[in-house]
Amino acid sequence: MRETTSDRSSPDEQPGHVSGEVPSGEIASGEVASKEEAEVIVVGAGPAGSSAAFHLAKAGVDVLLLEKSHFPREKVCGDGLTPRAVYQLIRMGIDINSPGWMRSRGMRWVAGDHRVHIDWPDLGRYPDFGLSRSRHDFDDILARNAVAAGARLRSGVKVTHPVTDRAGRIIGVTGVAGVTGASAVAGEQEPAVYRAPIVIAADGASARLALAMGLERDKSRQIATAARRYYHSAERSQEEYLELWADLRFPGSDRYLPGYGWIFPMGDGRVNVGLGALPHRRYGKADLRAALAQWLARTPHAWGLRDENADGPVRSAALPLGFNRHPLYTRGLILVGDSGGMISPWNGEGIGQAMEAGEVAAESAALALALPQGPRRERALHHYPVEMNRRWGRYYRLGNAAADLVFSRSGFQPVLNRYVMGSPFLLKTLARLLANLTDKPSQDMIDHVLNTIVRLVPSPRTVRR
Ligand SMILES: Cc1cc2nc3c(=O)[nH]c(=O)nc-3n(C[C@H](O)[C@H](O)[C@H](O)COP(=O)(O)OP(=O)(O)OC[C@H]3O[C@@H](n4cnc5c(N)ncnc54)[C@H](O)[C@@H]3O)c2cc1C
Structure with missing residues (x-):
């Protein structure tokens, strides 16, 4: 790993005044900024960014991970991990047997009077259990894991703009260091410039870096929203199943x-x-807080899901679904996780997707850095969207169609009808479709059915710019 140090620019070496470069960053002329260099800059240390940084560091790449918050910090999420996500944790050597990880055997689906248990499948490819862990701890663990692998984490650094060269290629970012945390006081904040030939945007649903590089989201794709709250509930806290209710109104x-x-x-x-809900095709967005209150009033009092047992307020955030931003690579910038709209349109899950995409992005970037600057390196970087499309293109295309045609009109309730809820085969098939859990090549009838259905979907074109 190449050693680099943080230093102060001399006045004649101002960020934005290096010959041949026209930065779009906004550090005023004459201002002295701190400056760091790396082979790859990762913006955002959520699951996408920390995973990308971990895999890059493991590949011997000098990687700088910039995060505006200080860990541990809250992130609005459901905290649920399916076996695919668990697999990504195992690949990063996270100790999931240590205290604090809550295992799940499967899902319990509730729809009207029906209540069914579906165990996670026993596949050769993925573990047969899920996990839950609060994002307060989870993101901290992943960031520390990236640091242990050799990534340089800079917390309290809010990235403000891309720095681009004359060709419009990103060559770094500007930021403000010392922006958050208890110790942040006016005067301690300083502008900073960070430089690298490859930048990974992992800054979440706001996708500010992608937007600043002109990558708008696909407006024809719907954005779901989700709200969550913690409750003290001795009765439900040790449950073995992740419980999902389909009949909310x-x-x-x-x-x-x-x-x-x-x-x-x-x-x-x-x-x-x-x-979590999509906007309804006819009736638009629902008031999620009111829907949550109405639903929880239906749950048994003994579960404790009442205001007096709440741990913190209701918080909500957007879910960018189904690859809603393209291209996933352009001009030195790679989009990973929510910034690339990678949440599954089938079930709203995005943590495992963010970690998996982070690994693929790291592979492409590490390969690119082993090649000379120019067309060969560019080809390696353009492989990232091709690989993401190969993995999820068809599956997401089908999921987007299901979201448009079925879920955004009537939710999951009609899908989980009496016939489906009474058929173990259909339930298992549906569960594995929603969580993207199949073996390839197919090992059983469900694999065969699902892999065939997805294969029949025309592959979306990989957008290139
Ligand atoms: C209510 C809700 C429930 C959900 N439940 C689940 C669930 O149960 N399971 C699941 O798999 N998914 C769930 N999701 C989706 C999941 O939270 C996201 O898909 C996942 O967090 C995406 O990870 P990410 O790393 O791409 O982005 P994020 O987790 O959003 O991380 C982005 C990081 O970038 C940092 N950042 C942002 N801007 C800047 C900047 N300018 N400079 C520096 N740093 C910056 C942020 O501080 C943050 O740390 C849920 C989402 C919501 C809203």
Whole structure:
């Protein structure tokens, strides 16, 4: 790993005044900024960024991970991990047997009077259990794991703009260091410039860096929203199943909500309870807080899902779904996780996707850096969207169609009808479709059915710019 140090620019070496470069960053002329260099800069240390940084560092790449917050910090999430996500943790050597990880055997689906348990499948490719862990701890663990592998983490650095060369290629970012945390006071904040030939945007749903590079989201794709709250619930906190409710309604109406509710056991005396929904095709967005209150009033009092047991307020955030931003690579910038709209349109899951994409991005960047600057390096970087499309292109295309045609009109309730809820085969098939859990090549009938269906979907074109 190449050694680099943080230093101060001399006045004649101002960021933005290096010959041949026209930075779009906004550090005023004459201002002295701190400056760091790396082979790859990763913006954002959520699951996407920390995973990318970990895999890059493991590949011997000098990587700088910039994060505006200080860990541990909250992130609005359901905290639920399916076996695919667990697999990514195992690949990074995270000790999932240490205290604090809550294992799940499968899912419990509740729809009307029906209640079914579906164990996670026993596949050769993925573990047969899921996990939950609060993002307060989870993101901290992943960031520390990246640092242990050799990544340089700079917390409290808010990236403000890309720095681009005359060709419009990103060659670094500007930021403000010391922006958050208890110790941050006016005067301690300083502008900074960070330089690298490759930048990974992992800054989450706001996708500010992608936007600053002109990568708008696809407006024809819907954005779901989700809200969650923690409750103290001795009764539910040690449950073995992730519970999902399909029969939620628009507040004050009998129309089904185009989404679902969850109760995820945290194992620490609390549960994470929330709901996520697409905007309804006809009726638009639901008031999620009111829908949550209406739903929880239906749950047994003994579960404790009442205001007096709440641990913190209801918080909500957007879910960018189904590859809603393209291209995933352009002009030195790679989009990973929510910044690339990678949440699954099938179930709203995005942590495992962010970690998996982070690994693929790291592979492409490490390979590119082994090649000379120019067309060969560029080809290696353009492989990233091709590989992401190969992995999820067809599956997401089908999921986007299902979201448009079914979920955004009537949610999951009609899918989980009496016939499906009474058929173990259909339930298992649906569960594995929603969580993208199949073996390839197919090992059983369900693999065969699902892999065939997805293969029949025309592959989306990889957008290149
Ligand atoms: C209510 C809710 C429930 C959800 N439940 C689940 C669930 O149960 N399971 C699941 O798999 N997914 C769930 N998701 C989706 C999941 O939270 C996201 O898909 C996942 O967090 C994406 O990871 P990421 O690393 O791409 O982005 P993020 O987790 O958003 O991380 C982005 C990071 O970038 C940092 N950052 C942002 N801007 C800057 C900047 N300018 N400079 C420096 N740093 C910056 C942020 O501080 C943050 O640390 C849920 C989402 C919501 C809203």
